[in-house]
Amino acid sequence: MMQPTRRATLFVTCIVDQMYPEIGEATAVLLQAQGVAVRVPRGLTCCGQMALNAGFRDEAYAVAGRTIEVLRGQGDIVLPSGSCTAMIRHLYHELFHGTPHQQAAEALIGRTYELTEYLVDVLGVQDVGAHYAARATYHDACHGLRYLDLSRQARTLLAHVRGLELVPLPACTECCGFGGLFAVKQAAISGAMLQRKLANITSTSADLLITGDASCMTQIAGGLKRNAAPVQVRHIAEVLVGR
Amino acid sequence: MATQMLPFYDRVEDALQNSTLQHALERNMPRFVALRAQALNKLIDEAALRDQARAIRAKSLARLDELLTRLADTVEARGGHVCWATDGKAAGQYIAELAQRQAVKSIVKSKSMASEEIHLNAQLEAHSLEVIETDLGEYIIQLSGETPSHIIAPAIHMTRQEIGQLFQEKLGMEPTEDIPTMTRTARRVLRQRFVQADMGISGVNFGIAESGGMVLVTNEGNADLTTSVPRIHVAIMGIERVVESLDDLAVMLQVLARSATGQKLSVYTTFLSGPTRPGEPDGPEEFHLILLDNGRSRILGSAYAEALMCIRCGACLNACPVYQSIGGHAYGGVYSGPIGSVISPLLQPDVPDVHQLPYASTLCGACQEACPVRIALPDMLLRLRGDAVQAGKVAPGEQAAMTAWQATMNNPALYRAGGTMASIITRLVGGREGVLKQLPPPLAGWTQHRDFPTFAKQSFSERWAAQHGTDEEPQ
Numbered sequence: 001m002m003q004p005t006r007r008a009t010l011f012v013t014c015i016v017d018q019m020y021p022e023i024g025e026a027t028a029v030l031l032q033a034q035g036v037a038v039r040v041p042r043g044l045t046c047c048g049q050m051a052l053n054a055g056f057r058d059e060a061y062a063v064a065g066r067t068i069e070v071l072r073g074q075g076d077i078v079l080p081s082g083s084c085t086a087m088i089r090h091l092y093h094e095l096f097h098g099t100p101h102q103q104a105a106e107a108l109i110g111r112t113y114e115l116t117e118y119l120v121d122v123l124g125v126q127d128v129g130a131h132y133a134a135r136a137t138y139h140d141a142c143h144g145l146r147y148l149d150l151s152r153q154a155r156t157l158l159a160h161v162r163g164l165e166l167v168p169l170p171a172c173t174e175c176c177g178f179g180g181l182f183a184v185k186q187a188a189i190s191g192a193m194l195q196r197k198l199a200n201i202t203s204t205s206a207d208l209l210i211t212g213d214a215s216c217m218t219q220i221a222g223g224l225k226r227n228a229a230p231v232q233v234r235h236i237a238e239v240l241v242g243r
Numbered sequence: 244m245a246t247q248m249l250p251f252y253d254r255v256e257d258a259l260q261n262s263t264l265q266h267a268l269e270r271n272m273p274r275f276v277a278l279r280a281q282a283l284n285k286l287i288d289e290a291a292l293r294d295q296a297r298a299i300r301a302k303s304l305a306r307l308d309e310l311l312t313r314l315a316d317t318v319e320a321r322g323g324h325v326c327w328a329t330d331g332k333a334a335g336q337y338i339a340e341l342a343q344r345q346a347v348k349s350i351v352k353s354k355s356m357a358s359e360e361i362h363l364n365a366q367l368e369a370h371s372l373e374v375i376e377t378d379l380g381e382y383i384i385q386l387s388g389e390t391p392s393h394i395i396a397p398a399i400h401m402t403r404q405e406i407g408q409l410f411q412e413k414l415g416m417e418p419t420e421d422i423p424t425m426t427r428t429a430r431r432v433l434r435q436r437f438v439q440a441d442m443g444i445s446g447v448n449f450g451i452a453e454s455g456g457m458v459l460v461t462n463e464g465n466a467d468l469t470t471s472v473p474r475i476h477v478a479i480m481g482i483e484r485v486v487e488s489l490d491d492l493a494v495m496l497q498v499l500a501r502s503a504t505g506q507k508l509s510v511y512t513t514f515l516s517g518p519t520r521p522g523e524p525d526g527p528e529e530f531h532l533i534l535l536d537n538g539r540s541r542i543l544g545s546a547y548a549e550a551l552m553c554i555r556c557g558a559c560l561n562a563c564p565v566y567q568s569i570g571g572h573a574y575g576g577v578y579s580g581p582i583g584s585v586i587s588p589l590l591q592p593d594v595p596d597v598h599q600l601p602y603a604s605t606l607c608g609a610c611q612e613a614c615p616v617r618i619a620l621p622d623m624l625l626r627l628r629g630d631a632v633q634a635g636k637v638a639p640g641e642q643a644a645m646t647a648w649q650a651t652m653n654n655p656a657l658y659r660a661g662g663t664m665a666s667i668i669t670r671l672v673g674g675r676e677g678v679l680k681q682l683p684p685p686l687a688g689w690t691q692h693r694d695f696p697t698f699a700k701q702s703f704s705e706r707w708a709a710q711h712g713t714d715e716e717p718q
Contacts, residue, residue, distance in 0.1 A: 014652070017703045018662045019696055024703035040704065042713045043655040051645055053606065055628030055637075059649040066653050094622070146608035175564045179605025185638075186603060187688025188252075188259050192568040193605070194692060222693030225678055 004037035009074040014046040026237035027080040049087040053180040077112045082144020085114040090147045116153035127160035132242030134208040137169040141213035170200045178219040194223045251599040258569040275561035278505025297616040300552035310452040317455025323517035323530040331361025339370040347441040353466035354378035355446025359577040377465040392571030394557040443469035447480035459513040476527035483551040498615035502556040538590045562613035581610035581620045601627035666698040673697035
């Protein structure tokens with residue numbers, strides 16, 4: 001490993017922390033391999049998106065406010081999630097406007113990055129030296145795509161992965177139907193959207209679906225499993241640490 | 244019609260189970276999306292044009308009182324009459340009284356969402372006035388007794404077979420699925436109505452403050468007949484639809500048809516300027532402009548003012564994966580899709596389950612991306628959810644769950660303990676396969692449609708702490 005030249009704070013998000021620790025570890029490994037000293041503050045939990053998304057502003061404010069304080073003065077923040085990054089970068093403005101957290105929130109917004117964005121746009125990396133044998137297709141998660149302008153970064157990184165054949169996914173920018181509590185509250189609509197996504201995925205005859213958000217992964221993998229479709233689902237960080 | 248009386252969730256279920264509707268949506272929606280994209284891609288600088296269009300809409304709203312006054316003054320100077328209608332009832336009353344005063348028996352209408360919004364036909368029919376819709380789509384849904392399921396394509400939920408059946412029943416047409424035969428049939432019936440009508444009612448796409456002109460954008464030419472053949476023309480315009488000048492209008496027209504139907508310009512773009520002047524061969528003897536507020540000035544002064552930038556192109560409906568799944572009627576009001584989910588709760592806050600509409604979105608942002616004036620629809624949907632919660636419109640147990648969620652997320656020890664518990668339970672239930680096939684309420688909706696993964700044996704933060712310790716120094 002090269003000598004650390006930068007440092008970053010890793011905020012893995014609550015869903016990765018509790019359900020997909022391997023994504024968090026892959027993210028740390030990727031950053032360290034680029035000479036980034038990674039720290040993980042004890043006690044980080046959640047960006048507050050679930051509550052804000054459901055309309056519970058006070059609860060979201062309380063949780064996000066604490067997160068802002070935990071991340072105060074912690075340098076660059078990197079998340080393996082376009083959605084949680086967009087929560088901070090796009091929605092913290094309005095949530096904390098005119099509150100005691102406003103200044104810390106604005107400072108945090110200015111130094112928060114999604115993983116592929118951090119690798120490609122901040123560190124200038126295109127090839128992480130990965131090897132991953134699969135015929136894969138890529139789903140663009142909505143919030144990263146539309147609030148952070150993510151799309152090119154992941155494709156650049158994946159194009160350099162040895163052994164990976166990347167095939168285009170029809171309607172790759174169409175929502176998978178997750179949408180937080182939408183998946184439960186509007187389960188029928190969410191299910192209909194999911195079925196369209198699954199049909200597009202299976203039409204590619206890819207054996208691997210890659211995406212950048214654990215929430216879309218949960219939705220899509222759950223649907224593929226239910227349909228007994230022989231397609232694996234991986235977070236992009238897991239693919240990029242393939243050796 | 245009956246569907247719309249049901250609660251929101253039942254309407255959604257109906258829509259998803261309706262195979263004819265699903266077939267119509269599958270066929271039609273991708274076409275709209277593709278045509279719009281093609282039309283916009285042909286522009287030299289799409290982004291700049293949309294920015295300009297947005298700036299023009301922002302200017303119109305910022306100077307709404309001034310521009311509306313100018314518009315009204317110019318219309319009156321040309322011999323037209325202006326009615327400032329605070330709500331739908333006032334607008335309906337004005338038209339009904341005018342019709343009675345002028346001994347109007349028969350009315351033809353061209354397409355107008357503002358008139359749909361205030362249920363004008365029902366209001367006029369209550370005064371024994373006969374109103375005939377002349378836009379083909381509107382005519383179809385008038386015959387079938389429905390409301391529009393799309394802002395610009397009101398009958399998009401129907402297949403040609405259904406329409407053929409309807410024309411057989413209502414118009415005595417011979418059985419056919421041939422579209423030209425159906426349009427010819429409608430045309431023959433409607434021509435007669437145009438000739439008989441004493442009054443024509445139209446909407447307004449844009450009112451031009453500096454010239455007092457009304458602009459109508461159509462593809463069928465029915466608006467030209469509606470506004471020129473009958474002796475009285477009444478135009479209904481939502482107060483937000485004013486532009487200052489012809490230059491502003493030129494920009495708006497460039498984005499409107501492209502966003503709506505993928506056309507560079509609609510087939511007819513009609514400029515109207517009030518009653519016939521001496522020496523002119525045709526046109527109405529009387530012109531009335533109804534400036535409809537109906538809750539708009541309340542929206543203007545709120546956190547939702549941006550919603551008034553909407554030019555009713557329907558692009559957000561076409562782009563919306565929720566609309567693509569359920570169509571327009573499931574929304575329950577005349578405005579559907581993302582813009583409907585924003586403005587319906589604002590225009591009609593008293594409709595019982597209208598507060599549910601802002602939840603009919605994954606906040607994916609496709610609507611804002613498609614909107615020619617980039618209205619921040621997802622942000623407003625989010626704000627409306629916040630308002631609903633603040634007003635106490637939450638499901639039973641939801642508040643308690645969120646309070647517990649907050650307590651857990653803000654207490655790392657509790658968060659860790661909760662994670663451990665979830666891990667033990669889900670792994671126990673998930674067994675060797677590692678998935679949950681059935682979750683209990685309120686999460687049961689998840690497992691109706693997909694499996695749920697088990698929680699990890701050990702969380703990332705615990706693994707990290709075990710390997711790196713819990714000190715705060717960088718590794």
